[in-house]
Amino acid sequence: MSTIGAAPPVALYVHIPFCVSICPYCDFVVYAGAAARGPRNRIDAFVEALETEIDLRADALDEAVGPPSPRANVDPAGRPALETLYIGGGTPSLLPAEAIARLVDHVRGRFGLTDDAEVTLEANPGPDERGDAAALVRAGIGRLSIGAQSLDLAELRRLGRRHRPEDVGEAVTAARDAGIGSVSLDLLYDVPAGSLETWIASLEGALAMTPDHLSLYALTLDDPDAEGLTGPAGDHLPTTSGARRWRVAARIDQDDDLAATQYQHAVDRLAECGWRGYEISNWARPGHESRHNLAYWQRRPYEAVGPGAHAFDGRTRRWNAARLDGYIAALSPVGRRRPTLPPGDAETLDAATAIAETVVLSLRTDRGLALAARDEAPLAAAFEWALEAGLLATTDDRIVLTTRGRLLSNELFSRLI
Helix, strand or coil: CCCCCCCCCCCCEEEEECCCCCCCCCCCCCCHHCCCCCCCCCCCCCCCHHHHHHHHHHHHHHHHHCCEEEECCCCCCCCEEEEEEEEECHHHCCCCCHHHHHHHHHHHHCCCCCEEEEEEEEEECCCCCCHHHHHHHHHHCCEEEEECCCCCCHHHHHHCCCCHHHHHHHHHHHHHCCCCCCCEEEEEECCCCCCCHHHHHHHHHHCCCCCEEEEECCCCCCCCCCCCCCCCCCCCCCCCCCHHHHHHHHHHHHHHHHHHHHHHHHHHHHHHHCCCEEEEEEEEECCCCCCHHHHHHHHCCCCEEECCEEECCCEEEEEEECCCHHHHHHCCCCCCCCCCCEEEEEEEEEEEHHHHHHHHHHHHHHHEEEHHHHHHCCHHHHHHHHCCCEEEEEEEEEEEECHHHHHHHHHHHHHCC
């Protein structure tokens, strides 16, 4: 199945699968311990393989639609340079700054980056994980996404996090002092055995650090093994027995009503502060919305490299398998074999699925849908129910989720897909 489809990418996601340790709730493709640190770490071999995948993906685009050109909007012979580059993980800030600079430069050379491209790096706030902010700026990073998760020490320990609450403030200060122009913080609510008081304290502590963007996520404890996502071509790694035991116990200590109260508090508090809740889980000061994530919600085409990474060309979704050994073996073969694209799979969306996906992704944002969509499939069948249940609201020309609708969005979305 071809990976070249309807349109060239406007964004690129790069997955760095290394962490110092693995949190028990985490379902991302992550390798820790000796693979991430020490004399037997896999970082150099991985970065080499990653650059080869970047080349192979770019070669395919060059052949299909031509090389990148920042002037593609006026030069039909060229394809647009990337508007965003997002280096996520894992803990990308574990990589040496020179490796990050090398990756950014490699992407720029093969895909192009617009002059105002948003270049984001995810970082953990611990002093031995956050990296050198000044060196990151020199490497081309303009936006930093810091995985705070909580500012309560007991909650951090319960979640298996290594950093202290004060490390978050130090990481933000270091980023500001280095000249990073946009700083985002991630926080988790519905933490097992959490409380409204600890959530309010974490949110207030985060606001006091004056970030530009906040991502507030309900802690979800999924089972990728049961969902069939961990096979040879799967985009997830098997859940360890220890993580599985932790999740079973943690679910008992979660509380849906408390989670709703915590979310409602955040909605009200951030509105008071003039923040825009531009997506179900994301708020920003004006002008600091994540352009990369908006590309996902707007169903714009994006490329992706690294184990477990997902790409979309407007018609076909493609993903790499999660296994690091298979990834490196394909891209850095021993002997005289030529590198090949890593294992993975793809699916081409039919028209009905594409329409349903557009509706769901649009409703995730504060822009919602045009009012005319209420009479079109798939929303027509669920519109009156959702309106009566208080999940949707209408303006003169738009349909948007209410706060209640955001909280119960999974119920609505399951009716639409």
